[in-house]
Amino acid sequence: MSTSTTTDSAARARDLLGVSGLTNRALAAWLHGLPGVDQVGCEARAAGLKTRSIKTDSKRWAIDLAISMIDLTTLEGADTPGKVRGLATRALVPDPSDPSTPSPAAVCVYGDMVAVAKETLGESGIGVAAVATAFPSGRASLEVKLADTREAVAAGADEIDMVIDRGAFLAGDYLTVYDQIVAVKDACTRADGSAARLKVIMETGELVTYDNVRRASWLSMLAGGDFIKTSTGKISPAATLPVTVVMLEAVRDWHALIGEMVGVKPAGGIRTSKDAISFLVAVHEIAGEDWLDNTWFRFGASSLLNDLILQRQRMSLGVYSGADYIADDAPSAY
Amino acid sequence: MPTFEYAPAPESRAVVDIPDSYRLWIGGEWVEGRGTPFPTINPATEETLSTVAEATAEDVDAAVRAARTAYTRIWSRMSGTDRGKYLFRIARIMQERARELAVLETLDNGKPIKETRDFDVPTAAAHFFYHAGWADKLEYAGLGSSPRPHGVVGQIIPWNFPLLMLAWKIAPALACGNTVVLKPAETTPLAALLFADICQQADLPPGVVNLVTGAGATGQAIVDHPGIDKIAFTGSTAVGKMIARSIAGSDKHATLELGGKAANVVFDDAPLDQAIEGIVGGIFFNQGQVCCAGSRVLAQENIVDDVVDRLKRRLETLRLGDPLDKNTDVGAINSERQLARITELSAVGEAEGAVRWDTGCPLPKNGFWFRPTLFTEVSQSHRIAQEEIFGPVLSVLTFRTPGEAVAKANNTPYGLSAGVWTEKGSRILWMADQLKAGVVWANTFNQFDPTSPFGGYKESGYGREGGRHGLAAYVRKGTQQ
Numbered sequence: 094m095s096t097s098t099t100t101d102s103a104a105r106a107r108d109l110l111g112v113s114g115l116t117n118r119a120l121a122a123w124l125h126g127l128p129g130v131d132q133v134g135c136e137a138r139a140a141g142l143k144t145r146s147i148k149t150d151s152k153r154w155a156i157d158l159a160i161s162m163i164d165l166t167t168l169e170g171a172d173t174p175g176k177v178r179g180l181a182t183r184a185l186v187p188d189p190s191d192p193s194t195p196s197p198a199a200v201c202v203y204g205d206m207v208a209v210a211k212e213t214l215g216e217s218g219i220g221v222a223a224v225a226t227a228f229p230s231g232r233a234s235l236e237v238k239l240a241d242t243r244e245a246v247a248a249g250a251d252e253i254d255m256v257i258d259r260g261a262f263l264a265g266d267y268l269t270v271y272d273q274i275v276a277v278k279d280a281c282t283r284a285d286g287s288a289a290r291l292k293v294i295m296e297t298g299e300l301v302t303y304d305n306v307r308r309a310s311w312l313s314m315l316a317g318g319d320f321i322k323t324s325t326g327k328i329s330p331a332a333t334l335p336v337t338v339v340m341l342e343a344v345r346d347w348h349a350l351i352g353e354m355v356g357v358k359p360a361g362g363i364r365t366s367k368d369a370i371s372f373l374v375a376v377h378e379i380a381g382e383d384w385l386d387n388t389w390f391r392f393g394a395s396s397l398l399n400d401l402i403l404q405r406q407r408m409s410l411g412v413y414s415g416a417d418y419i420a421d422d423a424p425s426a427y
Numbered sequence: 428m429p430t431f432e433y434a435p436a437p438e439s440r441a442v443v444d445i446p447d448s449y450r451l452w453i454g455g456e457w458v459e460g461r462g463t464p465f466p467t468i469n470p471a472t473e474e475t476l477s478t479v480a481e482a483t484a485e486d487v488d489a490a491v492r493a494a495r496t497a498y499t500r501i502w503s504r505m506s507g508t509d510r511g512k513y514l515f516r517i518a519r520i521m522q523e524r525a526r527e528l529a530v531l532e533t534l535d536n537g538k539p540i541k542e543t544r545d546f547d548v549p550t551a552a553a554h555f556f557y558h559a560g561w562a563d564k565l566e567y568a569g570l571g572s573s574p575r576p577h578g579v580v581g582q583i584i585p586w587n588f589p590l591l592m593l594a595w596k597i598a599p600a601l602a603c604g605n606t607v608v609l610k611p612a613e614t615t616p617l618a619a620l621l622f623a624d625i626c627q628q629a630d631l632p633p634g635v636v637n638l639v640t641g642a643g644a645t646g647q648a649i650v651d652h653p654g655i656d657k658i659a660f661t662g663s664t665a666v667g668k669m670i671a672r673s674i675a676g677s678d679k680h681a682t683l684e685l686g687g688k689a690a691n692v693v694f695d696d697a698p699l700d701q702a703i704e705g706i707v708g709g710i711f712f713n714q715g716q717v718c719c720a721g722s723r724v725l726a727q728e729n730i731v732d733d734v735v736d737r738l739k740r741r742l743e744t745l746r747l748g749d750p751l752d753k754n755t756d757v758g759a760i761n762s763e764r765q766l767a768r769i770t771e772l773s774a775v776g777e778a779e780g781a782v783r784w785d786t787g788c789p790l791p792k793n794g795f796w797f798r799p800t801l802f803t804e805v806s807q808s809h810r811i812a813q814e815e816i817f818g819p820v821l822s823v824l825t826f827r828t829p830g831e832a833v834a835k836a837n838n839t840p841y842g843l844s845a846g847v848w849t850e851k852g853s854r855i856l857w858m859a860d861q862l863k864a865g866v867v868w869a870n871t872f873n874q875f876d877p878t879s880p881f882g883g884y885k886e887s888g889y890g891r892e893g894g895r896h897g898l899a900a901y902v903r904k905g906t907q908q
Contacts, residue, residue, distance in 0.1 A: 131870045134698065135700030148435075382430055385431055
């Protein structure tokens with residue numbers, strides 16, 4: 094099973110690049126042949142999308158959609174089973190005062206907390222995503238990264254959020270980045286042949302330029318990532334709108350080229366409903382309607398849910414409540 | 428709601444108070460016009476907004492006399508520092524009343540509120556701020572040690588940017604010590620008339636700015652008036668030529684900012700997604716009713732299909748409709764006459780063999796509307812590639828080499844602006860050197876700043892507006908005696 098997946102993706106990659114063997118030189122030629130991104134123009138486009146005014150029915154719809162797209166996240170050294178249980182319970186009942194509130198898509202935790210989250214979430218349909226591969230730095234051997242992934246999958250993770258080797262990427266060693274993604278993708282396969290969905294974290298804050306973000310996006314898709322994700326949340330800047338615009342362009346163009354959809358997950362720094370709605374506008378106007386679904390778009394966030402619920406309550410009550418009216422199972426310990 | 432439909436988000440009209448009728452603003456007072464009053468309508472609904480006085484030659488004479496009096500008795504004697512204070516005051520009031528100006532401009536012109544709010548009004552205020560700063564520094568502008576104003580300046584402005592063109596004209600004129608008789612376009616007089624109110628609020632001395640409304644005859648009266656020292660005109664090349672003919676042999680100075688048929692040149696190494704944005708902004712901003720609009724795309728032949736596919740996909744996301752809605756990207760065409768011209772030239776394009784495509788979006792029932800339209804397989808000899816359409820119509824042509832791109836870009840009677848899209852810096856510099864256009868934008872389009880001179884080559888006119896170069900149009904160079 095595992096060998097055939099590797100072979101398939103390698104064959105497809107060679108086919109796409111039109112080469113007989115995947116080498117750094119072949120990958121560089123392909124990635125560097127992508128159109129460049131003009132920074133000023135890209136940021137202006139993102140700023141333009143931000144000026145969309147989403148009101149009344151559209152806002153109500155967008156808030157519910159945004160809630161359903163959240164990977165409710167806790168990734169702290171101080172995470173305890175109690176905190177993870179609380180977070181998972183929060184995902185089951187996001188707003189005790191209004192049962193019509195949709196649930197987030199998944200709970201995102203470190204690998205050792207997967208079982209705890211899974212136990213609380215049961216068969217609710219809310220997924221468990223685990224960060225793996227020596228998150229967040231990714232500075233470990235491939236063996237360690239794969240073991241990390243396999244353990245999380247074995248513990249019941251539905252999704253794996255891996256980090257790429259940014260050092261290798263910046264050094265121009267695209268083949269290492271590619272090979273690692275392929276290997277981790279392979280490790281996502283369960284004994285029964287099914288597989289956890291793989292989100293590839295590019296840590297765009299460390300890649301810095303939009304050209305790099307575009308290249309890393311294409312490299313991740315080439316290697317078989319099911320999602321491309323901006324950030325770990327541990328590096329600033331994390332998920333900015335212009336970076337997400339570049340990634341949405343990448344999945345749109347990849348779909349036009351290959352006919353396959355890849356998901357996008359901005360993570361880190363998206364805290365308000367207004368921000369979240371700007372991202373949805375970008376999804377709508379750049380990638381298109383097909384991506385407006387939590388199969389294809391996610392927000393990696395912890396506090397965003399609170400603001401979305403606050404706004405949701407305001408829209409049904411007509412007045413703002415306040416932090417004490419939003420049940421919060423994951424307040425900061427500090 | 429199965430899809431992401433943006434609910435209407437209209438800006439409120441309540442901030443604007445439009446009286447039933449307007450008079451002329453001469454010598455700091457509202458006076459009756461002697462001509463036949465005419466209506467001004469909202470082109471998005473065809474609703475009459477107000478009735479405006481028509482200024483006859485006699486009225487223009489009164490305005491010129493008021494301007495002359497203000498010039499000799501007050502404005503030319505005032506220190507630059509004091510003139511600057513008035514301009515700063517006007518700029519601040521424009522910012523304070525920005526929402527009112529934006530809504531009024533959208534009502535009278537038909538352009539989307541997001542443009543008036545984010546572009547027209549802020550940029551107009553910026554022009555006053557910028558020129559306010561120059562008022563007491565003219566000796567250091569490189570225009571001689573003692574630059575002197577012309578005196579009374581006659582200014583005639585178009586309907587596509589009613590407030591911004593007013594700012595481009597009035598701010599440098601006043602900063603340099605001239606007084607002004609200005610005629611706004613007959614289809615969009617309301618912004619200028621609200622500006623009169625702003626001048627009053629700023630306590631600008633009477634007669635420094637005079638506003639006369641009317642159509643071609645009123646403009647002709649300004650051009651012909653012997654008391655006018657300089658004409659500044661923005662508008663069509665045909666009218667520009669008439670003006671040049673009228674003032675030939677007189678000692679009137681003139682600056683003319685006329686038509687354009689700009690090319691956006693897209694090389695195969697361009698940042699493609701941003702190039703698409705630039706092309707779309709270049710031709711669909713203000714419904715393409717922009718003299719420097721990028722109405723031609725010159726795409727390198729090896730990427731033209733990709734460019735056209737991307738353009739079409741992007742055009743599908745443009746939202747056409749109520750200009751007051753904050754999510755509207757494409758508003759109404761300014762007048763029935765302009766719509767007829769756009770319709771006619773587009774039909775000619777089709778008849779001549781170019782392939783027409785539009786978004787097929789629904790159009791509102793009332794008002795003047797034209798869908799964003801794209802022509803492919805356009806040849807240099809097609810009329811749509813030569814004539815200024817002044818509407819949301821884009822022609823796509825191709826080129827093979829940089830030399831051919833330059834030749835085709837320059838091959839029009841106009842020379843106002845151009846865009847170059849490439850990641851190669853050396854090519855940008857080479858292209859900028861070769862293109863016969865007053866403005867060349869690199870990897871961007873339609874960027875305006877008061878510090879940057881704007882103006883044309885060939886039939887796009889002469890003289891510059893903005894920056895230090897723009898000041899030169901409003902002074903006589905001189906040296907201290």
